[in-house]
Amino acid sequence: MAEALRIAIVGAESTGKTWLAQALAQRLAELTGLRCTAVHEWLRIWCEREGRTPRPDEQPAIARAQQALIDAAAARHDLVICDTTPLMTAVYSDLLFDDRSLHAYAVEQQRRCRLTLLTALDLAWEPDGLQRDGPQVRAPVDDRVRALLTGHGLPWSLVAGLGAARLEAALDAVTPLLRGRSLAGDGLFTRLAERDEAARAQAAAWRWVCEDCDVADCEHAALRLRG
Secondary structure (H helix, E strand, O other): OOOOEEEEEEOOOOOOHHHHHHHHHHHHHHHHOOOEEEEOOHHHHHHHHHOOOOOHHHHHHHHHHHHHHHHHHHOOOOEEEEEOOHHHHHHHHHHHHOOOOOHHHHHHHHOOOOEEEEEOOOOOOOOEOEOOOOHHHHHHHHHHHHHHHHHOOOOEEEEOOOOHHHHHHHHHHHHHHHOOOOOOOOOHHHHHHHHHHHHHHHHHHOOOOHHHOOOOOOHHHHHHHHO
C-alpha cells in the first residue's frame, strides 16, 4: 500500500480549522473513493480533560501526542487531513512562553505533510472555551506560522473564503496532489480538468490590479484584514 498522503491544516484560533478538516476529508472521500480521515486536535481534548491550558513543560508531550494521532491515522488510511500539527504547539510555545525548543521537531514532522493549508484571518473571532486567548493573538500567531513555513521551505497554500468557498479553495489546493491516487471513474478527474481549464483562462486574462482588488479570498485582502 502506498504511503498515506498527509495534508496539514494550521492557522490562528477561530479560523475554521476543525470545520475545514472534517469537511475536506468528507469531500475528498466522496470525490476519490479513497480512505480519508480527519485527525482531531489533541490540545482540545487535553484542555477539556484537565480543565486548564498547558504549562510550558507540558508542551512537548502535547506536540508528540498530536503527531502520534496523525501517524496512527496514516497507517490506516490513504488520505489524512490533520486538524493542526505539532507546528501549532511550537508556535504557541514561542508566543506564550518565549520557548522555541519545539521548532526543530515541529518542522521535521511538518515535512512529512505533502501540503500545509494555512487558514486566513477572514473569519470573525468566536470564543471557544479554554483554548482561545482572544482576537488580539491571531495576527502574531499567523505571522509566526508563515515565518516557520516560509523559512524552512515547507509547501503551503492560503485558504480563505466563507463556508463553501473556503472548502473549494482547499480542494483547489489539494486536488493536483491526487493525480494518480484517485480511483478510476471518480469525480476527481472532472474537477482536475475543470481546475486546469480555469487556471489557463485566468493566466490568459491576468493583469496586475492588486491596489484595486476586492476579491474576498485574495491574499492581499486577507493581509489587510489583519491590520
